[in-house]
Amino acid sequence: MLPEPNITFTVPSLHDALDIDCRVYHPESLAPTSDTAQWKKHAAIFAHPYAPLGGSFDDPVVGIVASALLRMGFLVTTFNFRGAHGSAGKTSWTGKAEQADYKSVIGFVTHYVHCLNPYPHITLRRSHSEVRENEVELEGRVAAKIQLQPPTPEPTWMEATPLSAASTKPVLLMGGYSYGSMITAQLPEIEPVMALFETPENGTPAAEIRLRAEHLAEKQNTTLADLRADFVDRQHAGSPRRTGGLRVGGIEDIRRPHEPRRSLSVELEERIRHGIEELMAKTKKGPKASQLTEIRDGDGPNSTRDAACSTSKHAATDHLPSIIGRTQYRPAYLLVSPLQGIVTNFIAMSVPTPISSLARKTWNRLPAKPGKKSATSPEAPKPIVDNPENKLTQHDTLVVYGDNDVFTPVRKLRTWTARLQAVPNSKFRGVEVYSATHFWAQAKVAQTLRDAVIVFAQSLLAET
Numbered sequence: 001m002l003p004e005p006n007i008t009f010t011v012p013s014l015h016d017a018l019d020i021d022c023r024v025y026h027p028e029s030l031a032p033t034s035d036t037a038q039w040k041k042h043a044a045i046f047a048h049p050y051a052p053l054g055g056s057f058d059d060p061v062v063g064i065v066a067s068a069l070l071r072m073g074f075l076v077t078t079f080n081f082r083g084a085h086g087s088a089g090k091t092s093w094t095g096k097a098e099q100a101d102y103k104s105v106i107g108f109v110t111h112y113v114h115c116l117n118p119y120p121h122i123t124l125r126r127s128h129s130e131v132r133e134n135e136v137e138l139e140g141r142v143a144a145k146i147q148l149q150p151p152t153p154e155p156t157w158m159e160a161t162p163l164s165a166a167s168t169k170p171v172l173l174m175g176g177y178s179y180g181s182m183i184t185a186q187l188p189e190i191e192p193v194m195a196l197f198e199t200p201e202n203g204t205p206a207a208e209i210r211l212r213a214e215h216l217a218e219k220q221n222t223t224l225a226d227l228r229a230d231f232v233d234r235q236h237a238g239s240p241r242r243t244g245g246l247r248v249g250g251i252e253d254i255r256r257p258h259e260p261r262r263s264l265s266v267e268l269e270e271r272i273r274h275g276i277e278e279l280m281a282k283t284k285k286g287p288k289a290s291q292l293t294e295i296r297d298g299d300g301p302n303s304t305r306d307a308a309c310s311t312s313k314h315a316a317t318d319h320l321p322s323i324i325g326r327t328q329y330r331p332a333y334l335l336v337s338p339l340q341g342i343v344t345n346f347i348a349m350s351v352p353t354p355i356s357s358l359a360r361k362t363w364n365r366l367p368a369k370p371g372k373k374s375a376t377s378p379e380a381p382k383p384i385v386d387n388p389e390n391k392l393t394q395h396d397t398l399v400v401y402g403d404n405d406v407f408t409p410v411r412k413l414r415t416w417t418a419r420l421q422a423v424p425n426s427k428f429r430g431v432e433v434y435s436a437t438h439f440w441a442q443a444k445v446a447q448t449l450r451d452a453v454i455v456f457a458q459s460l461l462a463e464t
Contacts, residue, residue, distance in 0.1 A: 001063060001067060002025060002063050002066055002067045002070065003025065003070075005023035005024055005025050006024055006025060006026045006220070007022075007023070007024040007216060007220070008021075008022070008023050009022055009024075009212070009216065010022060011104050011105065011107075011108045011205075011208075011209050011212060012104065012205040012208050012209065013082065013097070013100050013101045013104050013205060014100040014101075014103055014104045014107075014196065014205050014206060014209075015096070015097045015100030015101065016089075016097070016100075017205045018082055018088050018089045018101075019087075019088050020079055020080065020081075020082070020087070020101050020104055020105065021057070021079060021080040021084075021085075021087050022077060022078070022079040022080075022105060022108065023057060023077065023078050023079070024075065024076070024077050024109075024112070025066065025070050025075070025076045025077075025078075026075055027039060027070055027073045027074060027075055027076075028073070029073060030075070030116075030118065030224065032224055032227035032228040032230075032231050033231050036073075037073075038119070039073065039075070040073075040170055041075075041113050041114075041116075041170035041327060042073060042074045042075070042170050042171045042172075042173075042460075042461065043074060043075045043076070043077070043109055043110075043113045043170065043171070043172055043173070043329075044066075044069045044074040044075070044076045044077070044171075044172075044173040044174075044175070044334075045076075045077045045078075045079075045102075045105055045106065045109055045172075045173070045174050045175070046062055046065050046066050046069070046076065046077075046078055046175045046176060046177070046180070046334070047062075047078075047079070047081070047102060047175070047176030047177070047179075047180025047181070047183055047184060048062050048078070048080070048081065048084065048176070048177060048178075048179075048180050049061075049177055049178035049179045049180055050091070050178060050179035051080075051081055051082075051083045051084035051085070051091045051179075052083070052091050055081075055084060055178070055179060055180070056080050056084040056085030056087075057078035057079060057080050057084075057085070058085060059177065060440075060446075061177045061178075061336060061337075061439070061440050061446075061449070062078055062177055062180075064440070064446055064449055064450050064453075065175065065177065065334070065336060065449070065450075065453050066078055067450075068450045068453040068454050068457070069173065069453065069457055071454070072454060072457040072458065072461065073461065074171075074173065074457065075109075075113060075116075077105060077108075077109050079101070079105045081098045081101050081102075081180075081183075082097060082098065082101060095182070095183060095186065098183050099183055099186055099187060102174075102183055102184070102187060103187070103193050103196065104205065104209055106172075106174070106187075106190070106193050106194075107193065107194075107196065107197045107206065107209045107210065107213075108209050108212065108213045109172070109213075110172065110194060110197075110327065110329065111197065111209070111210050111213035111214060111217075111323075112213040112214075112216060112217050113170070113327065114217075114309070114323065114326060114327040115213065115214050115217035115218065115221075115309040116217040116220060116221065117221060118220060118221045118222075118223075118224035118225045118228070119224070119225065119228060169328050169329055169330040170327065170329055170330065171329070171330050171331075171332055171460045171461070172190065172329035172330065172331050172332070173331075173332045173333070173334055173457075173460065174187065174190075174331065174332070174333055174334075175333060175334030175335060175336070176334075176335065176336070177336040177337060178336070178337050178338075178339060178407070178438065179339065181335035181336055181337065181338040181339070181399075182338065182339045184333060184335060185333075185335060185338065185388060185389065185392065186388050187388065187391075188388065188391075189331070189391050190329060190331045194326075197209065197210050198322050199319045199320060199321060199322050200319065200320055201318060201319050202317075202318060202319065202320065207319075207320050210320055211320075214309045217309065218309065309323070330395075331391070331395045332395055332396040332397065332460055333391070333392055333395060333396070333397040333398075334397070334398050334399075334400075334453065334456065335392075335397070335398070335399040335400070336399075336400050336401070336440075336449065337400070337401050337402065337405060337407075337408075337438050337440070338399055338401065338408070338413070338416075339407060339408055340408045340412045340413055340416050389420065392420060392428050393420050393423040393425075393426040393427060393428045394427065395427055396427045396456075396459070396460060397420075397427060397428045397429065398429050398430075398431065398452070398453075398456040399413075399417060399428070399429070399430045399431070400430075400431045400433065400449055400452050400453075401413045401417075401430070401431075401432060401433070401436070402432070402433050402434075402435070402436025402437050402438065402440070402445065403432055403433070403434055403435065403436065404435055404436060404437045405436075405437060405438045406437060406438050407438050408438075410432070413430075413432070414432070417430035417432075431452050433445055433448050433449065433452075436448070436449070
C-alpha cells in the first residue's frame with residue numbers, strides 16, 4: 001500500500017491549462033530520519049486506467065506498481081487524467097488531450113527532481129546495494145512464477161540488451177496500466193517533451209509548470225533540511241528516533257504503523273501553506289520567474305543546493321531562461337495490461353470512417369496542378385511519421401499482461417510482444433502471467449505483478 005503522498009498539488013495541462021491532480025511520493029532515502037543511500041534522482045510516473053470506467057490514481061493496480069517502485073528507491077508520481085475521480089474536465093475522444101496531460105506531469109517531475117536536493121552534504125551509513133539485498137528478497141519465488149531472475153550479477157532475461165554507458169544518468173520510468181499504458185506508448189521521446197519547457201513564455205502552462213516545480217522543490221529542500229537538522233540534534237541528545245516525512249496540501253507526517261506521530265510546528269506549517277497559496281495566486285496572473293523563486297547568494301550551507309535552480313533569478317521579461325546543467329534522464333517504460341487491437345482503435349478513435357476514407361480517395365484522384373505532383377504519384381515524397389513504438393525497443397521497456405485478459409486476446413498480446421522483441425537490439429521485454437485477468441484481482445497474480453516490477457526496477461538500477 002502507498003503511504004500518504006508527500007505533496008498533493010495540480011499542474012496546468014499543456015493542452016488547455018486544465019488543472020491536473022497530482023501526487024508525489026518520496027522514497028525512504030529522502031526521509032529526514034533515513035540512513036539509507038543518497039537518492040540518485042531516479043523517478044517514476046505511472047498512469048491510471050480509463051476514467052469513464054472508474055479509473056483514477058486510486059486504482060489498486062496503480063497502487064501495487066507505485067508502491068513497488070517507491071520501495072525500490074524511485075520518487076513516484078501518480079496523477080489523474082482529465083475527468084477522472086471528480087477531476088476537472090472530461091475524457092477526450094482522441095487521447096490527444098490525455099497525452100498533453102501526461103507531458104505536463106513529465107515536465108513537472110523532471111524539473112522538480114532536478115531542483116530537489118535537501119541534503120547536499122549527507123553522510124551515508126548503508127549502501128543502496130545493502131538495502132536492496134536485505135529488504136528485497138525475490139530469489140527463486142520470482143523465477144518460478146514469471147521466469148525472471150534478479151539482475152545480480154547480470155539479469156538473464158536481459159542478456160541480449162546490456163545496459164549502456166548512459167545508465168549513469170538517473171532513470172525516468174514512465175508507465176501506465178490499461179488505458180494509461182496506451183497513452184504512455186503513444187508519447188514521443190523524452191527530449192521533444194523536455195524541449196517544451198526549455199524557454200517557455202511567461203504565463204503559459206509550460207512556464208507555470210516549471211515555476212511550480214522549482215517552488216515546491218525549494219520548499220521541500222528547506223523543510224526536509226530543517227527536519228534533518230532537528231533529527232540530528234535530537235539523536236545527539238539521545239531522543240528516540242521519529243519519522244519526519246511531510247505532506248504539502250494537508251500537512252501530515254508519513255510514518256510507519258509502529259512509529260508515533262510527529263506534528264510539525266505551527267510556524268513551519270504556516271510557512272508551507274503560505275508559500276503554496278502565494279504560488280497558486282501568482283501563476284494565475286501570468287508570473288514572472290523572479291516573483292516566485294528567491295535564490296540565496298554566497299557560500300552558505302544552501303548555496304550548492306540552490307545553484308541547481310538559480311536561473312529563475314535572472315529570468316527574461318517574456319520567457320523563462322533555459323536551465324544550465326539541466327538533469328539528463330535515461331528513459332524507460334513500464335506497460336501493464338496494454339490495450340491492443342480494436343479496443344485501442346476505439347478509444348484512440350484511429351479507426352477510419354467510411355466518410356473519411358471516401359474523401360481521401362476522392363482527393364487522391366483529383367488531377368494535380370501544373371508543376372505539382374499528385375499525392376498518388378510514385379515520385380511524390382511520403383511524409384515521415386515517427387512510430388511511437390520505436391522508443392519501446394530503443395529504451396528499456398517491460399510489458400506485463402495476463403493470459404486471461406478480457407479486453408485484449410492474449411494472441412494479439414503475444415504477437416505484439418514477439419514483434420517488438422524481434423527488432424534488432426531491442427530492449428523490449430514481455431512477461432505473460434498465467435491466469436491473470438485485466439484487473440489483477442487475485443492475490444497470487446497481484447503478487448506476481450509486484451515481483452515483476454521489482455525485478456525490472458532492479459535491472460534499471462543495477463549499474464547506476
